[in-house]
Amino acid sequence: MPAAIALTRYKLPGSGAILTAMSAPLIVPSIIFGVALLIIILRFLGLELSLWTIGASHVFISIPFAMTVLMSRLEGFDKSLEEASRDLGEGAWMTFLRVTLPLAMSGIVSSLLLCFVTSFDEFVLAFFLSGTETTLPVYLFGQLRFPNKLPGMLALGSTILLFSAVIVILAEFMRRRGVQSGSAGDV
16 A cells, blocks of 8 residues: 555656566466575575465565555545645644545455455465465365365365355445445446
């Protein structure tokens, strides 16, 4: 959120280069990032592979998704509302809490859901960077080799699908609660 605010509200030197660097995970295949991060973590940083390395790689891969959604949301509302808040005596922090944050909440929820789905779907990075610990996608992939475990894996997959559908429905319900209808026929 702070990076999205900085890139949309201020003229930063090199902002084009920053946006290009942040969008690299959208362009470069995951397997390239997986191998590159594996080499960096093991050879240059000397860290052990764990859930922390997976978490860091998933944050890295989710940044462009979050930034794209948040920047489009921040550019989509009237900046004069923030200026009016500052003119009426609110400080920068209270303006953020009372004006910017409520207006950007739909973008925040959308970026959280998008980052969750992206991270949950990212098998390659988890496979390369897991070490002895495992994540759910890596576990599911490992269990697919055994035919007698297939019914359990299908049940788990169905449960995950149902849970994801419930989350999306709740997010849509919350989004619609926050949108004021412009005319009687709008839903």
